[in-house]
Amino acid sequence: MLFEPVIRKLSAFERLSGGEVHAIQKLGRDLRVFHKYRDIITEGDNPDFVHVVLAGWAARYSVLPDGGRMITAFLIPGDFCDIHVTTPSAMDHSILAITDCKVAFVQKHAIEEVTRSTVALTRAFWRSTLVDEAILRQWLVCVGRRNAKAALAHLLCELHVRLQLVGLADNGDLHLPLTQTELADATGLTAVHVNRTLRALRQDGLIDEGPSIRLRDIAGLREAGDFNPQYLHLRTPNVTA
Amino acid sequence: MLFEPVIRKLSAFERLSGGEVHAIQKLGRDLRVFHKYRDIITEGDNPDFVHVVLAGWAARYSVLPDGGRMITAFLIPGDFCDIHVTTPSAMDHSILAITDCKVAFVQKHAIEEVTRSTVALTRAFWRSTLVDEAILRQWLVCVGRRNAKAALAHLLCELHVRLQLVGLADNGDLHLPLTQTELADATGLTAVHVNRTLRALRQDGLIDEGPSIRLRDIAGLREAGDFNPQYLHLRTPNVTA
DNA sequence: CGCAGTTTTGATCCCCTTCAAGTTGGGTGG
DNA sequence: CCACCCAACTTGAAGGGGATCAAAACTGCG
Numbered sequence: 001m002l003f004e005p006v007i008r009k010l011s012a013f014e015r016l017s018g019g020e021v022h023a024i025q026k027l028g029r030d031l032r033v034f035h036k037y038r039d040i041i042t043e044g045d046n047p048d049f050v051h052v053v054l055a056g057w058a059a060r061y062s063v064l065p066d067g068g069r070m071i072t073a074f075l076i077p078g079d080f081c082d083i084h085v086t087t088p089s090a091m092d093h094s095i096l097a098i099t100d101c102k103v104a105f106v107q108k109h110a111i112e113e114v115t116r117s118t119v120a121l122t123r124a125f126w127r128s129t130l131v132d133e134a135i136l137r138q139w140l141v142c143v144g145r146r147n148a149k150a151a152l153a154h155l156l157c158e159l160h161v162r163l164q165l166v167g168l169a170d171n172g173d174l175h176l177p178l179t180q181t182e183l184a185d186a187t188g189l190t191a192v193h194v195n196r197t198l199r200a201l202r203q204d205g206l207i208d209e210g211p212s213i214r215l216r217d218i219a220g221l222r223e224a225g226d227f228n229p230q231y232l233h234l235r236t237p238n239v240t241a
Numbered sequence: 242m243l244f245e246p247v248i249r250k251l252s253a254f255e256r257l258s259g260g261e262v263h264a265i266q267k268l269g270r271d272l273r274v275f276h277k278y279r280d281i282i283t284e285g286d287n288p289d290f291v292h293v294v295l296a297g298w299a300a301r302y303s304v305l306p307d308g309g310r311m312i313t314a315f316l317i318p319g320d321f322c323d324i325h326v327t328t329p330s331a332m333d334h335s336i337l338a339i340t341d342c343k344v345a346f347v348q349k350h351a352i353e354e355v356t357r358s359t360v361a362l363t364r365a366f367w368r369s370t371l372v373d374e375a376i377l378r379q380w381l382v383c384v385g386r387r388n389a390k391a392a393l394a395h396l397l398c399e400l401h402v403r404l405q406l407v408g409l410a411d412n413g414d415l416h417l418p419l420t421q422t423e424l425a426d427a428t429g430l431t432a433v434h435v436n437r438t439l440r441a442l443r444q445d446g447l448i449d450e451g452p453s454i455r456l457r458d459i460a461g462l463r464e465a466g467d468f469n470p471q472y473l474h475l476r477t478p479n480v481t482a
Numbered sequence: 483c484g485c486a487g488t489t490t491t492g493a494t495c496c497c498c499t500t501c502a503a504g505t506t507g508g509g510t511g512g
Numbered sequence: 513c514c515a516c517c518c519a520a521c522t523t524g525a526a527g528g529g530g531a532t533c534a535a536a537a538c539t540g541c542g
Contacts, residue, residue: 197530
Protein backbone atom coordinates (compact mmCIF):
# COMPACT_ATOMS: atom_id res chain seq x y z
CA MET A 1 0.00 0.00 0.00
CA LEU A 2 2.95 2.31 -0.48
CA PHE A 3 1.16 4.08 -3.28
CA GLU A 4 -1.95 4.64 -1.26
CA PRO A 5 -1.54 8.45 -1.18
CA VAL A 6 -1.19 8.51 -4.95
CA ILE A 7 -4.30 6.42 -5.35
CA ARG A 8 -6.24 8.58 -2.93
CA LYS A 9 -5.18 11.74 -4.68
CA LEU A 10 -5.88 10.54 -8.19
CA SER A 11 -9.20 9.13 -7.04
CA ALA A 12 -10.15 12.64 -6.05
CA PHE A 13 -9.88 13.57 -9.71
CA GLU A 14 -11.25 10.48 -11.44
CA ARG A 15 -13.12 7.40 -10.35
CA LEU A 16 -10.61 4.59 -10.70
CA SER A 17 -11.37 0.95 -11.38
CA GLY A 18 -9.75 -1.89 -9.47
CA GLY A 19 -7.49 -2.55 -12.42
CA GLU A 20 -6.36 1.02 -12.50
CA VAL A 21 -5.61 1.02 -8.81
CA HIS A 22 -3.64 -2.15 -9.31
CA ALA A 23 -1.69 -0.58 -12.17
CA ILE A 24 -0.60 2.25 -9.90
CA GLN A 25 0.52 -0.10 -7.19
CA LYS A 26 2.73 -1.86 -9.69
CA LEU A 27 4.68 1.33 -10.35
CA GLY A 28 6.55 0.87 -7.12
CA ARG A 29 9.77 -0.93 -7.71
CA ASP A 30 12.30 1.60 -6.59
CA LEU A 31 11.90 3.42 -3.32
CA ARG A 32 14.39 5.77 -1.72
CA VAL A 33 14.57 7.76 1.47
CA PHE A 34 15.78 11.35 1.59
CA HIS A 35 16.73 12.86 4.87
CA LYS A 36 15.56 16.21 6.08
CA TYR A 37 17.02 19.15 4.18
CA ARG A 38 18.60 17.02 1.50
CA ASP A 39 17.91 17.88 -2.11
CA ILE A 40 15.74 15.31 -3.83
CA ILE A 41 16.37 16.93 -7.20
CA THR A 42 18.80 19.73 -7.89
CA GLU A 43 18.57 22.45 -10.49
CA GLY A 44 20.25 21.30 -13.66
CA ASP A 45 19.50 17.61 -13.08
CA ASN A 46 18.02 15.71 -15.95
CA PRO A 47 16.30 12.92 -14.10
CA ASP A 48 15.71 9.54 -15.65
CA PHE A 49 12.84 8.81 -13.32
CA VAL A 50 9.54 10.27 -12.32
CA HIS A 51 9.70 11.04 -8.61
CA VAL A 52 6.68 10.61 -6.40
CA VAL A 53 6.52 11.62 -2.77
CA LEU A 54 5.00 8.78 -0.76
CA ALA A 55 5.73 10.00 2.76
CA GLY A 56 7.01 13.24 4.21
CA TRP A 57 7.06 16.80 2.93
CA ALA A 58 9.17 18.38 0.23
CA ALA A 59 9.36 21.81 -1.39
CA ARG A 60 10.23 23.26 -4.75
CA TYR A 61 12.45 26.28 -4.33
CA SER A 62 14.68 28.76 -6.08
CA VAL A 63 17.57 30.67 -4.61
CA LEU A 64 18.39 34.27 -5.49
CA PRO A 65 21.76 35.97 -5.85
CA ASP A 66 21.23 37.87 -2.58
CA GLY A 67 20.68 34.61 -0.73
CA GLY A 68 16.93 34.96 -0.64
CA ARG A 69 14.83 31.88 -1.23
CA MET A 70 11.40 31.42 -2.71
CA ILE A 71 9.44 28.24 -2.20
CA THR A 72 7.15 27.71 -5.16
CA ALA A 73 5.35 24.58 -4.03
CA PHE A 74 4.93 22.20 -1.13
CA LEU A 75 4.86 18.54 -2.05
CA ILE A 76 3.02 16.15 0.22
CA PRO A 77 2.41 12.41 -0.07
CA GLY A 78 0.85 11.60 -3.42
CA ASP A 79 2.51 14.49 -5.23
CA PHE A 80 4.70 14.17 -8.30
CA CYS A 81 7.96 16.04 -8.48
CA ASP A 82 8.23 15.89 -12.25
CA ILE A 83 5.49 14.29 -14.24
CA HIS A 84 6.79 15.82 -17.46
CA VAL A 85 7.45 12.41 -18.72
CA THR A 86 8.18 12.49 -22.38
CA THR A 87 10.29 15.61 -22.37
CA PRO A 88 13.85 15.13 -21.27
CA SER A 89 15.05 18.47 -19.97
CA ALA A 90 17.10 19.96 -17.21
CA MET A 91 15.31 20.95 -14.02
CA ASP A 92 15.02 24.71 -13.70
CA HIS A 93 14.65 24.57 -9.93
CA SER A 94 15.44 22.29 -7.02
CA ILE A 95 13.34 20.15 -4.73
CA LEU A 96 14.19 19.78 -1.07
CA ALA A 97 13.09 17.28 1.53
CA ILE A 98 11.52 19.30 4.34
CA THR A 99 11.14 16.22 6.49
CA ASP A 100 12.55 12.78 5.95
CA CYS A 101 10.87 11.63 2.77
CA LYS A 102 10.03 8.40 1.06
CA VAL A 103 10.22 8.94 -2.66
CA ALA A 104 9.32 6.44 -5.38
CA PHE A 105 11.50 6.45 -8.48
CA VAL A 106 9.26 5.38 -11.32
CA GLN A 107 10.54 4.55 -14.79
CA LYS A 108 9.29 7.01 -17.35
CA HIS A 109 8.12 4.29 -19.67
CA ALA A 110 6.13 2.72 -16.86
CA ILE A 111 4.06 5.87 -16.64
CA GLU A 112 3.70 5.96 -20.38
CA GLU A 113 2.53 2.37 -20.44
CA VAL A 114 -0.04 2.95 -17.76
CA THR A 115 -1.46 5.98 -19.50
CA ARG A 116 -1.56 4.14 -22.79
CA SER A 117 -3.73 1.42 -21.35
CA THR A 118 -6.26 3.40 -19.38
CA VAL A 119 -8.05 6.61 -20.15
CA ALA A 120 -9.08 7.37 -16.58
CA LEU A 121 -5.49 7.42 -15.38
CA THR A 122 -4.38 9.59 -18.26
CA ARG A 123 -7.10 12.02 -17.35
CA ALA A 124 -6.14 11.86 -13.69
CA PHE A 125 -2.50 12.62 -14.47
CA TRP A 126 -3.48 15.54 -16.67
CA ARG A 127 -5.81 16.82 -14.02
CA SER A 128 -3.02 16.60 -11.54
CA THR A 129 -0.78 18.89 -13.61
CA LEU A 130 -3.70 21.20 -14.23
CA VAL A 131 -4.24 21.50 -10.50
CA ASP A 132 -0.55 22.08 -9.85
CA GLU A 133 -0.73 25.01 -12.21
CA ALA A 134 -3.89 26.32 -10.60
CA ILE A 135 -2.22 26.18 -7.20
CA LEU A 136 0.73 28.10 -8.59
CA ARG A 137 -1.61 30.80 -9.88
CA GLN A 138 -3.31 31.03 -6.51
CA TRP A 139 0.05 31.45 -4.80
CA LEU A 140 0.80 34.22 -7.26
CA VAL A 141 -2.45 35.94 -6.34
CA CYS A 142 -1.65 35.54 -2.65
CA VAL A 143 1.87 36.88 -2.91
CA GLY A 144 1.00 39.64 -5.34
CA ARG A 145 -2.32 40.96 -4.20
CA ARG A 146 -3.25 39.66 -0.77
CA ASN A 147 -1.96 40.86 2.57
CA ALA A 148 -0.08 38.59 4.92
CA LYS A 149 -3.13 37.50 6.88
CA ALA A 150 -5.14 36.50 3.84
CA ALA A 151 -2.16 34.85 2.18
CA LEU A 152 -1.41 32.66 5.19
CA ALA A 153 -5.06 31.85 5.72
CA HIS A 154 -5.34 30.82 2.09
CA LEU A 155 -2.25 28.66 2.30
CA LEU A 156 -3.54 26.90 5.40
CA CYS A 157 -6.86 26.23 3.70
CA GLU A 158 -5.12 24.82 0.64
CA LEU A 159 -2.92 22.54 2.68
CA HIS A 160 -5.90 21.46 4.74
CA VAL A 161 -7.78 20.26 1.67
CA ARG A 162 -4.75 18.62 0.11
CA LEU A 163 -3.78 16.86 3.32
CA GLN A 164 -7.32 15.67 3.86
CA LEU A 165 -7.33 14.14 0.39
CA VAL A 166 -4.53 11.82 1.36
CA GLY A 167 -5.80 11.19 4.87
CA LEU A 168 -3.36 13.41 6.71
CA ALA A 169 -5.73 15.94 8.24
CA ASP A 170 -8.42 15.00 10.68
CA ASN A 171 -11.05 17.62 10.54
CA GLY A 172 -8.84 20.66 10.70
CA ASP A 173 -5.91 19.21 12.58
CA LEU A 174 -2.85 19.76 10.44
CA HIS A 175 0.62 18.57 11.18
CA LEU A 176 2.64 21.15 9.31
CA PRO A 177 6.30 20.26 9.64
CA LEU A 178 7.14 23.76 8.48
CA THR A 179 9.21 26.36 10.24
CA GLN A 180 8.01 29.93 10.12
CA THR A 181 10.97 30.66 7.87
CA GLU A 182 9.64 28.12 5.40
CA LEU A 183 6.16 29.58 5.55
CA ALA A 184 7.78 32.96 4.95
CA ASP A 185 9.69 31.73 1.92
CA ALA A 186 6.47 30.33 0.49
CA THR A 187 4.47 33.51 0.97
CA GLY A 188 7.10 36.06 0.10
CA LEU A 189 7.20 37.38 3.68
CA THR A 190 9.81 37.33 6.43
CA ALA A 191 9.81 34.87 9.28
CA VAL A 192 9.28 37.69 11.73
CA HIS A 193 6.16 38.84 9.97
CA VAL A 194 4.82 35.31 9.62
CA ASN A 195 5.18 34.98 13.35
CA ARG A 196 3.17 38.12 14.00
CA THR A 197 0.57 37.19 11.41
CA LEU A 198 0.03 33.73 12.85
CA ARG A 199 -0.50 35.35 16.20
CA ALA A 200 -3.10 37.61 14.67
CA LEU A 201 -4.91 34.60 13.20
CA ARG A 202 -4.76 32.97 16.62
CA GLN A 203 -6.17 36.04 18.29
CA ASP A 204 -8.95 36.09 15.74
CA GLY A 205 -9.87 32.59 16.88
CA LEU A 206 -9.15 31.14 13.46
CA ILE A 207 -6.33 28.78 14.42
CA ASP A 208 -4.77 27.16 17.44
CA GLU A 209 -1.09 26.48 17.59
CA GLY A 210 0.67 23.73 19.41
CA PRO A 211 2.57 20.69 18.29
CA SER A 212 0.35 20.89 15.22
CA ILE A 213 -1.73 23.71 13.84
CA ARG A 214 -5.44 23.33 14.32
CA LEU A 215 -7.84 25.15 12.09
CA ARG A 216 -10.23 26.24 14.77
CA ASP A 217 -12.69 27.99 12.48
CA ILE A 218 -12.42 26.65 8.97
CA ALA A 219 -15.24 28.73 7.55
CA GLY A 220 -13.71 31.84 9.06
CA LEU A 221 -10.28 31.00 7.72
CA ARG A 222 -11.68 30.46 4.26
CA GLU A 223 -13.35 33.81 4.41
CA ALA A 224 -10.22 35.51 5.70
CA GLY A 225 -8.19 34.00 2.88
CA ASP A 226 -10.89 34.33 0.22
CA PHE A 227 -10.47 30.61 -0.29
CA ASN A 228 -12.64 28.80 -2.78
CA PRO A 229 -11.62 25.17 -3.27
CA GLN A 230 -12.95 25.04 -6.80
CA TYR A 231 -9.52 25.57 -8.28
CA LEU A 232 -8.46 22.21 -6.87
CA HIS A 233 -10.84 20.54 -9.35
CA LEU A 234 -12.04 17.76 -7.06
CA ARG A 235 -14.82 15.37 -7.94
CA THR A 236 -16.35 15.92 -4.54
CA PRO A 237 -16.77 19.67 -4.44
CA ASN A 238 -15.94 20.05 -0.76
CA VAL A 239 -13.93 17.73 1.36
CA THR A 240 -15.01 19.34 4.56
CA ALA A 241 -18.66 20.26 4.72
CA MET B 242 0.11 30.66 -42.48
CA LEU B 243 -2.25 31.60 -39.68
CA PHE B 244 -0.61 29.08 -37.42
CA GLU B 245 2.85 30.37 -38.07
CA PRO B 246 3.39 31.63 -34.52
CA VAL B 247 2.41 28.23 -33.16
CA ILE B 248 4.82 26.51 -35.51
CA ARG B 249 7.61 28.91 -34.62
CA LYS B 250 7.03 28.45 -30.94
CA LEU B 251 6.81 24.67 -31.01
CA SER B 252 9.84 24.55 -33.27
CA ALA B 253 11.76 26.25 -30.50
CA PHE B 254 11.09 23.16 -28.39
CA GLU B 255 11.35 20.35 -30.92
CA ARG B 256 12.61 20.05 -34.46
CA LEU B 257 9.47 19.51 -36.52
CA SER B 258 9.22 17.67 -39.81
CA GLY B 259 7.31 19.03 -42.78
CA GLY B 260 4.49 16.63 -42.05
CA GLU B 261 4.25 17.83 -38.50
CA VAL B 262 4.17 21.45 -39.59
CA HIS B 263 1.44 20.57 -42.02
CA ALA B 264 -0.53 18.81 -39.29
CA ILE B 265 -0.52 21.97 -37.23
CA GLN B 266 -1.69 24.08 -40.11
CA LYS B 267 -4.65 21.81 -40.54
CA LEU B 268 -5.86 22.56 -37.02
CA GLY B 269 -7.20 25.88 -38.20
CA ARG B 270 -10.81 25.62 -39.13
CA ASP B 271 -12.42 27.96 -36.72
CA LEU B 272 -11.03 31.43 -36.19
CA ARG B 273 -12.59 34.18 -34.09
CA VAL B 274 -11.72 37.76 -33.29
CA PHE B 275 -12.00 39.17 -29.79
CA HIS B 276 -11.99 42.88 -29.30
CA LYS B 277 -9.84 44.67 -26.78
CA TYR B 278 -10.86 44.10 -23.19
CA ARG B 279 -13.35 41.38 -24.00
CA ASP B 280 -13.12 38.10 -22.12
CA ILE B 281 -11.96 35.26 -24.31
CA ILE B 282 -12.75 32.75 -21.60
CA THR B 283 -14.53 33.48 -18.36
CA GLU B 284 -14.10 31.80 -15.01
CA GLY B 285 -16.53 28.92 -14.76
CA ASP B 286 -16.61 28.25 -18.49
CA ASN B 287 -16.14 24.68 -19.56
CA PRO B 288 -14.83 25.20 -23.05
CA ASP B 289 -15.36 22.62 -25.78
CA PHE B 290 -12.37 23.91 -27.70
CA VAL B 291 -8.70 24.46 -27.25
CA HIS B 292 -8.03 28.16 -27.72
CA VAL B 293 -4.86 29.36 -29.37
CA VAL B 294 -3.83 32.98 -29.66
CA LEU B 295 -2.72 33.68 -33.24
CA ALA B 296 -2.51 37.45 -33.13
CA GLY B 297 -2.71 40.03 -30.37
CA TRP B 298 -2.12 39.86 -26.66
CA ALA B 299 -4.23 38.31 -23.92
CA ALA B 300 -3.88 37.84 -20.18
CA ARG B 301 -4.96 35.33 -17.57
CA TYR B 302 -6.28 37.13 -14.53
CA SER B 303 -8.11 36.73 -11.26
CA VAL B 304 -10.16 39.32 -9.47
CA LEU B 305 -10.23 39.73 -5.70
CA PRO B 306 -13.10 40.68 -3.41
CA ASP B 307 -11.60 44.12 -2.84
CA GLY B 308 -11.54 44.77 -6.57
CA GLY B 309 -7.85 44.07 -6.91
CA ARG B 310 -6.69 42.16 -9.95
CA MET B 311 -3.79 39.83 -10.47
CA ILE B 312 -2.56 38.95 -13.93
CA THR B 313 -1.02 35.49 -13.83
CA ALA B 314 0.14 35.22 -17.43
CA PHE B 315 0.48 37.12 -20.65
CA LEU B 316 -0.48 35.22 -23.77
CA ILE B 317 1.10 36.21 -27.05
CA PRO B 318 0.76 34.73 -30.54
CA GLY B 319 1.47 31.02 -30.45
CA ASP B 320 0.26 30.55 -26.88
CA PHE B 321 -2.44 28.13 -25.78
CA CYS B 322 -5.15 29.28 -23.42
CA ASP B 323 -6.10 25.81 -22.27
CA ILE B 324 -4.22 22.84 -23.57
CA HIS B 325 -5.66 20.60 -20.86
CA VAL B 326 -7.31 18.60 -23.50
CA THR B 327 -8.65 15.44 -22.09
CA THR B 328 -9.91 16.82 -18.83
CA PRO B 329 -13.24 18.56 -19.03
CA SER B 330 -13.36 21.01 -16.17
CA ALA B 331 -14.46 24.49 -15.34
CA MET B 332 -11.97 27.31 -15.80
CA ASP B 333 -10.73 28.58 -12.45
CA HIS B 334 -9.76 31.97 -13.90
CA SER B 335 -10.56 34.22 -16.83
CA ILE B 336 -8.66 35.23 -19.93
CA LEU B 337 -8.92 38.71 -21.34
CA ALA B 338 -8.01 40.17 -24.71
CA ILE B 339 -5.55 42.96 -24.03
CA THR B 340 -5.55 44.00 -27.66
CA ASP B 341 -7.82 42.86 -30.45
CA CYS B 342 -7.03 39.17 -30.75
CA LYS B 343 -7.29 36.46 -33.33
CA VAL B 344 -7.99 33.20 -31.55
CA ALA B 345 -8.21 29.75 -33.12
CA PHE B 346 -10.82 27.40 -31.73
CA VAL B 347 -9.43 23.92 -32.16
CA GLN B 348 -11.45 20.77 -31.58
CA LYS B 349 -10.10 18.79 -28.67
CA HIS B 350 -10.04 15.58 -30.63
CA ALA B 351 -8.01 17.29 -33.35
CA ILE B 352 -5.25 17.89 -30.86
CA GLU B 353 -5.54 14.34 -29.60
CA GLU B 354 -5.28 12.98 -33.13
CA VAL B 355 -2.22 15.02 -33.90
CA THR B 356 -0.44 13.92 -30.77
CA ARG B 357 -1.38 10.31 -31.39
CA SER B 358 0.31 10.36 -34.76
CA THR B 359 3.55 12.15 -34.01
CA VAL B 360 5.89 11.94 -31.08
CA ALA B 361 7.67 15.22 -31.73
CA LEU B 362 4.46 17.21 -31.47
CA THR B 363 3.42 15.41 -28.32
CA ARG B 364 6.75 16.30 -26.82
CA ALA B 365 6.43 19.89 -28.01
CA PHE B 366 3.00 20.25 -26.42
CA TRP B 367 4.25 18.80 -23.17
CA ARG B 368 7.24 21.08 -23.25
CA SER B 369 4.94 23.98 -23.78
CA THR B 370 3.00 23.25 -20.59
CA LEU B 371 6.24 22.62 -18.74
CA VAL B 372 7.47 26.05 -19.79
CA ASP B 373 4.18 27.70 -18.84
CA GLU B 374 4.66 26.29 -15.37
CA ALA B 375 8.27 27.42 -15.23
CA ILE B 376 7.22 30.93 -16.19
CA LEU B 377 4.62 30.88 -13.44
CA ARG B 378 7.29 29.89 -10.93
CA GLN B 379 9.55 32.68 -12.10
CA TRP B 380 6.75 35.18 -11.70
CA LEU B 381 6.26 33.89 -8.18
CA VAL B 382 9.93 34.45 -7.46
CA CYS B 383 9.70 37.97 -8.90
CA VAL B 384 6.61 38.93 -6.97
CA GLY B 385 7.68 37.26 -3.76
CA ARG B 386 11.37 37.90 -3.49
CA ARG B 387 12.53 40.51 -5.97
CA ASN B 388 12.15 44.25 -5.74
CA ALA B 389 10.24 46.25 -8.30
CA LYS B 390 13.21 47.01 -10.49
CA ALA B 391 14.37 43.42 -10.76
CA ALA B 392 10.85 42.13 -11.24
CA LEU B 393 10.14 44.47 -14.13
CA ALA B 394 13.52 43.86 -15.68
CA HIS B 395 12.91 40.14 -15.49
CA LEU B 396 9.49 40.44 -17.04
CA LEU B 397 10.84 42.51 -19.90
CA CYS B 398 13.55 39.96 -20.55
CA GLU B 399 11.03 37.12 -20.55
CA LEU B 400 8.74 38.89 -22.96
CA HIS B 401 11.68 39.76 -25.14
CA VAL B 402 12.65 36.14 -25.57
CA ARG B 403 9.10 34.95 -26.06
CA LEU B 404 8.32 37.66 -28.58
CA GLN B 405 11.50 36.97 -30.47
CA LEU B 406 10.55 33.33 -30.75
CA VAL B 407 7.47 34.23 -32.74
CA GLY B 408 9.17 36.99 -34.69
CA LEU B 409 7.67 39.93 -32.84
CA ALA B 410 10.79 41.50 -31.40
CA ASP B 411 13.55 42.87 -33.52
CA ASN B 412 16.68 42.85 -31.50
CA GLY B 413 15.33 44.41 -28.34
CA ASP B 414 12.51 46.43 -29.80
CA LEU B 415 9.36 45.32 -28.06
CA HIS B 416 5.87 46.49 -28.82
CA LEU B 417 4.24 45.98 -25.47
CA PRO B 418 0.59 46.89 -25.79
CA LEU B 419 0.41 47.01 -22.01
CA THR B 420 -0.63 49.88 -19.81
CA GLN B 421 1.33 50.51 -16.69
CA THR B 422 -1.70 49.32 -14.76
CA GLU B 423 -1.47 45.99 -16.53
CA LEU B 424 2.23 45.73 -15.81
CA ALA B 425 1.39 46.51 -12.20
CA ASP B 426 -1.26 43.81 -12.00
CA ALA B 427 1.25 41.32 -13.39
CA THR B 428 4.01 42.19 -10.94
CA GLY B 429 1.95 42.74 -7.82
CA LEU B 430 2.78 46.44 -7.77
CA THR B 431 0.77 49.61 -8.26
CA ALA B 432 0.66 51.55 -11.48
CA VAL B 433 2.28 54.50 -9.77
CA HIS B 434 5.22 52.47 -8.68
CA VAL B 435 5.58 50.82 -12.08
CA ASN B 436 5.80 54.28 -13.54
CA ARG B 437 8.57 55.30 -11.20
CA THR B 438 10.41 52.02 -11.65
CA LEU B 439 10.32 52.23 -15.42
CA ARG B 440 11.78 55.69 -15.12
CA ALA B 441 14.54 54.29 -12.95
CA LEU B 442 15.30 51.64 -15.57
CA ARG B 443 15.35 54.37 -18.17
CA GLN B 444 17.71 56.48 -16.12
CA ASP B 445 19.95 53.46 -15.72
CA GLY B 446 20.20 53.30 -19.47
CA LEU B 447 18.58 49.88 -19.59
CA ILE B 448 15.49 50.75 -21.61
CA ASP B 449 14.14 53.48 -23.83
CA GLU B 450 10.49 54.29 -23.85
CA GLY B 451 8.47 55.62 -26.69
CA PRO B 452 5.75 54.16 -28.82
CA SER B 453 7.39 50.85 -28.03
CA ILE B 454 9.80 49.86 -25.32
CA ARG B 455 13.33 49.31 -26.49
CA LEU B 456 15.68 47.19 -24.47
CA ARG B 457 18.67 49.43 -24.74
CA ASP B 458 21.04 47.21 -22.78
CA ILE B 459 19.86 43.62 -22.83
CA ALA B 460 22.81 42.22 -20.92
CA GLY B 461 22.36 44.89 -18.27
CA LEU B 462 18.65 44.22 -18.02
CA ARG B 463 19.26 40.51 -17.62
CA GLU B 464 21.68 41.21 -14.85
CA ALA B 465 19.31 43.64 -13.16
CA GLY B 466 16.52 41.09 -13.28
CA ASP B 467 18.72 38.07 -12.56
CA PHE B 468 17.33 36.63 -15.77
CA ASN B 469 18.57 33.27 -16.99
CA PRO B 470 16.62 32.02 -20.04
CA GLN B 471 17.26 28.40 -19.21
CA TYR B 472 13.85 28.00 -17.65
CA LEU B 473 12.28 28.60 -21.05
CA HIS B 474 13.71 25.27 -22.22
CA LEU B 475 14.60 26.31 -25.74
CA ARG B 476 16.54 24.14 -28.14
CA THR B 477 18.72 27.11 -29.02
CA PRO B 478 20.02 28.20 -25.65
CA ASN B 479 19.93 31.91 -26.36
CA VAL B 480 17.84 33.68 -28.90
CA THR B 481 19.83 36.85 -28.64
CA ALA B 482 23.56 36.37 -28.51
C1' DC C 483 23.80 20.68 30.70
C1' DG C 484 24.77 23.17 26.72
C1' DC C 485 24.24 24.17 22.15
C1' DA C 486 21.76 25.21 17.76
C1' DG C 487 17.75 26.19 15.56
C1' DT C 488 13.29 28.19 16.11
C1' DT C 489 9.99 31.29 18.04
C1' DT C 490 8.89 35.55 20.04
C1' DT C 491 9.08 40.42 20.94
C1' DG C 492 10.63 45.27 20.42
C1' DA C 493 12.35 49.30 17.84
C1' DT C 494 13.30 51.44 13.67
C1' DC C 495 13.37 51.86 8.74
C1' DC C 496 12.01 51.74 3.90
C1' DC C 497 9.91 50.14 -0.26
C1' DC C 498 5.92 50.56 -1.96
C1' DT C 499 1.03 52.20 -1.42
C1' DT C 500 -2.38 55.56 -1.18
C1' DC C 501 -4.31 59.80 -2.23
C1' DA C 502 -4.44 63.68 -4.98
C1' DA C 503 -3.68 66.65 -8.78
C1' DG C 504 -1.80 67.87 -13.07
C1' DT C 505 -0.37 66.57 -17.79
C1' DT C 506 -0.41 64.40 -22.12
C1' DG C 507 -2.43 62.58 -26.19
C1' DG C 508 -5.51 60.15 -29.08
C1' DG C 509 -10.37 59.99 -30.47
C1' DT C 510 -14.77 62.12 -31.41
C1' DG C 511 -18.12 65.31 -32.61
C1' DG C 512 -19.51 69.83 -33.79
C1' DC D 513 -9.96 72.52 -37.32
C1' DC D 514 -10.83 73.15 -32.81
C1' DA D 515 -13.25 71.84 -28.32
C1' DC D 516 -13.89 68.41 -25.52
C1' DC D 517 -13.20 64.11 -23.15
C1' DC D 518 -11.33 60.18 -21.29
C1' DA D 519 -7.76 57.03 -20.52
C1' DA D 520 -3.16 56.68 -19.51
C1' DC D 521 0.90 58.73 -17.80
C1' DT D 522 3.40 61.60 -14.52
C1' DT D 523 4.65 63.74 -10.30
C1' DG D 524 4.34 65.05 -5.30
C1' DA D 525 3.37 64.26 -0.44
C1' DA D 526 2.20 61.38 3.25
C1' DG D 527 1.23 56.89 5.33
C1' DG D 528 1.53 51.93 6.19
C1' DG D 529 2.54 47.04 5.76
C1' DG D 530 6.08 44.54 6.08
C1' DA D 531 11.41 44.43 6.34
C1' DT D 532 15.41 44.75 8.98
C1' DC D 533 18.12 44.58 13.00
C1' DA D 534 18.75 42.95 17.51
C1' DA D 535 18.10 40.30 21.44
C1' DA D 536 15.63 37.36 24.52
C1' DA D 537 13.02 33.09 25.43
C1' DC D 538 11.94 28.67 24.17
C1' DT D 539 12.62 23.95 22.29
C1' DG D 540 14.65 19.70 21.43
C1' DC D 541 18.45 16.88 21.53
C1' DG D 542 23.23 14.94 21.88
